[in-house]
Amino acid sequence: MRAEMVFPDGAWQEVRFGLFAPTLDYSGSAWGRDVLAPWVAAHPSILAALRQVGEPRMAAVALAHEDLWTLYAVSRVLELLILPSQPPATDPGDPTDWLASSAYLRFVAAIGGTFPAGEGFHPFLHEIIEVEPADDPQASPVLAGQWWPGCLVGSLLLMR
Template identity: 50%
Template sequence: MFDKGALHAVRFGLVDAAYDYDGDDWAGDVLAPWLRERPSFVATVRRVGAPDMHAAPLAAEDSWALYALSRVVDLLLLDHQPARNDEAAWVGPGAYGALADAFGGWWPHGAAYHPFLHEIVEVVPADDPAEPPSVVREWWPGFLCNALLVTRGGVTVRAGAEVLDPAVAAGSPLYFTWRRRYRRAVDLSHGWGSNSQWRTGFRRDYLADGAFHYNVDGAGRPDDHWDGLTPAEVADLVRYRAGTLVDRGGDAWPFDTRVRDRATI
């Protein structure tokens, strides 16, 4: 679907350019001219985002190109996250919004907390231990390209301790994620060499046909799992991408599992 060389165009033209940039308008200086030269890349991302694509296979090379784009997104999100003391700003907070706009990104602003839509950055304990999660702060909005979830929104939630353990939900390893400032990320590219790491597939999640489709390229179901977790625990690890009450560490394997839920937005 993507033009030949799309992966390398994103890797060298956007990811490396984010590392090398020392100006104050990355969106104008780097992103805008890159997009002007590659309108077919934007058009292809939008085609992959079509609702019916949740049931269609994607060639490995196309998934790698989307993964490269997700690396750009992760870099641009760093300016929106709680920073460690030794981390400086990256390319400025406006760059992420410019990227989302360039792909026709949309977001259900004000939607109630849901693991499909929201990544937990922080948990405020509620007095009622059974209180369900509710959004109390947005660190960054997520965005969908048509029906394809490109990235979730980062939020602080309030919840009871029987629903979310504050330390676990906000601090356990975050799967399907290349980089975060505030917590450990676990990604299939980690540990590979400078070239091999880019042959990593993008996790595709869709809001389509009245359902949340998580990790549609996974071949397994939660009850296929065999490493000591229950099917419900496996499904939650795919939904939340992290532990909620129990820290599963960084050695669980949710990468091959798909989940489908009825949509609630």
């Protein structure tokens, strides 16, 4: 199977140096306006490619290595943006000190992402961080809490 290039050439660099690095270095109070909005406006082709990769038919397509780097760069942005939703940081320089917890939700909306529907636990959609044994060993797993919602772009799970 031949690898198919979906993202524009250099997309991973645009995500890394145009979005991730400025987010990491941001010290203002309006990240959405100062960093996210200009990046989204300048990169509609990257966002269109991301939505294309999320189409169910793309599960049968081998992506080019550069496309995989782009997806990795997007995942790193997501990981940075969920930090304020995690337990309190112990390092005062952590992004939890300067990023609003709404930044993650704004980014997911900006890239055309959605949050997985459903109220129950699903091993594909949820990351287990703690297990509380049930009284009944035959009981189905129950979702006891959630630190942040997952992110889907089409059928592509970017964050659980």
